[in-house]
Structure formats: structure tokens, C-alpha cells
Amino acid sequence: MKENRFAKGLCFYKIFLFFVFGSLFGSYFEEIQWFIKHDCLTSRHDLLIGPFSTLYGFGMVLFLILLGPKNNQRSIFRTFFYACFIGGIFEFIAGVLAENICHIKFWDYSNLFLNIGGKTTIPIMLIWGLLGTLELKILYPILSNLIEKIPITIGKIITIFLFLFFLFDMSLSYSVFFRMIKRQEGKPPITKLGEYYDQKFNDTFLYNKYPILKGN
Numbered sequence: 084m085k086e087n088r089f090a091k092g093l094c095f096y097k098i099f100l101f102f103v104f105g106s107l108f109g110s111y112f113e114e115i116q117w118f119i120k121h122d123c124l125t126s127r128h129d130l131l132i133g134p135f136s137t138l139y140g141f142g143m144v145l146f147l148i149l150l151g152p153k154n155n156q157r158s159i160f161r162t163f164f165y166a167c168f169i170g171g172i173f174e175f176i177a178g179v180l181a182e183n184i185c186h187i188k189f190w191d192y193s194n195l196f197l198n199i200g201g202k203t204t205i206p207i208m209l210i211w212g213l214l215g216t217l218e219l220k221i222l223y224p225i226l227s228n229l230i231e232k233i234p235i236t237i238g239k240i241i242t243i244f245l246f247l248f249f250l251f252d253m254s255l256s257y258s259v260f261f262r263m264i265k266r267q268e269g270k271p272p273i274t275k276l277g278e279y280y281d282q283k284f285n286d287t288f289l290y291n292k293y294p295i296l297k298g299n
Contacts, residue, residue, distance in 0.1 A: 087235065088231045088232075088235070089231055089232075089233045089238035090231055090233070090238060090242075091231060093147065093148075093151050093152065096238065097227060097230055097231075098148070099245070100226075100230055100242060101140075101223075102137075102141070102249075103140065105140040105142065105143030105144070106135040106136055106137050106139060106140030107134065108139060109135075109137075109138060109139020109140065109142075110127055110128050110135055110139075112139065113127035113136055114126070126292065128292075129256070129293075130252045130253060130256045131255055131256045131259060131292065132248075132252045137253070138174075138177060141173070142170060142174075142211070142215075143218060145170075145173055146166060146169060146170075146218055146219060147219075147223070149169055150162060150165055150166065150169070150219055151219065154220075154223065159216060162219055162220060163212045163213070164212065165215075166213075166216055166219075167209060167215075168208070169211070170208060170211020170212065170214070171203045171208035171211055173211075174202060174203040174207070174211070175203045178190060178203070179202060190202075192204045258276075259280050260289070262277055262280040263280075263284070263286060265277075266281060266286070267286070
């Protein structure tokens with residue numbers, strides 16, 4: 084008799100829930116790093132609503148999709164090696180896209196040891212490798228088992244709700260940020276929504292919400 088479980092195997096539901104977890108983890112991971120380095124607390128979120136850093140969420144999803152299928156057949160060393168390159172390439176591409184689309188450097192490693200085009204560094208790639216290995220070899224078996232224990236109906240409702248929430252949050256956040264770029268270029272809003280963004284999400288608000296925009 085076929086066992087009926089929620090999010091069995093490496094399916095959309097499970098991958099998306101890992102994205103949510105990774106986005107939460109990344110936000111606090113960045114804030115702890117910043118506190119250790121600068122002895123002060125600051126927001127490291129990249130969405131307007133909620134404590135999320137989707138760069139880490141997408142990174143976690145990449146590890147699952149690219150390395151998850153043969154995870155049990157692969158050694159820890161090989162997993163670490165592959166995760167280093169996947170994480171480094173992902174961060175490099177994300178940095179290039181951010182600069183070319185947003186015209187802002189969200190991170191710049193040009194002054195750090197063994198940096199690659201200022202978009203990533205060899206030591207940071209090693210951190211990506213460690214995070215990917217911990218995710219696949221330790222975290223995935225535990226979280227996967229917990230997720231599959233969620234009742235099917237409840238699991239689907241929760242996942243769909245979170246998916247719609249993130250879809251709204253990301254659409255709002257990216258469109259507000261895009262309007263900020265146009266506003267700083269001296270371009271007036273052409274829609275009522277743009278006018279609302281200029282009033283509700285002005286530069287002062289966004290600089291307080293995203294301290295990295297002003298170099299903090």
C-alpha cells in the first residue's frame with residue numbers, strides 16, 4: 084500500500100520550505116556576523132516585510148536542486164568541494180546582476196584577501212561550502228523528516244500561504260527599490276502607485292530599512 088506523506092522526496096513543497104528556512108537563517112546569520120565585526124546591531128534583511136535574506140534562501144535551494152538528488156551517494160569532501168563552487172558562482176552572478184540592474188554594490192570584497200572581482204572571495208566560498216555541507220549532510224535529513232510528518236492538508240495550506248506571502252513581499256520590495264533608483268535618477272512617478280511609493284517608502288525610510296544602501 085503506497086504511503087501517503089506530505090512533501091515526500093525532493094518536491095516543490097519541501098524545496099520552498101527550505102527556501103523560507105534559508106531566508107530566515109541568512110538574515111540572522113548576517114546580523115550576528117555584523118555584530119561580531121562591528122559591535123552593533125543592524126538589519127540585514129532584503130525584503131520589506133519580515134526578517135528574510137532571500138540570497139541565502141536561493142542559495143539553499145540551489146544546493147538542494149543541484150546536490151540533493153545524489154546526496155547519500157556523495158562523500159562529505161565532494162559535497163563541500165561542489166558547494167564551494169556553487170555558492171561562489173551564485174554570489175558572483177548575484178553581485179554582477181545587482182550592479183548592472185540596480186547600479187548599486189550591495190557588497191564589495193575588493194579589499195579582502197583572495198577576492199574574485201570584488202564579488203566573492205576564496206574564504207567566503209569556503210564558508211558557502213561549509214553551509215552547503217551542513218545543509219545536505221546534517222540539516223536536510225532532520226528537516227526533511229519533520230516536514231514529512233506535517234499533515235498533508237495543513238502542510239499544503241501553510242506552504243501555499245507562505246508562497247503567496249513571499250510573492251507579495253518580493254514584488255513589493257523589488258518594485259519599491261526600483262522606484263527608489265528611478266527617483267534618484269530624477270525621474271518622476273508615472274503611476275499612482277509610484278506616487279504612493281515616493282510618499283510611503285521615501286529614501287529616508289529605505290536607508291533606515293536597508294542600512295547597506297548608505298554604506299553601513
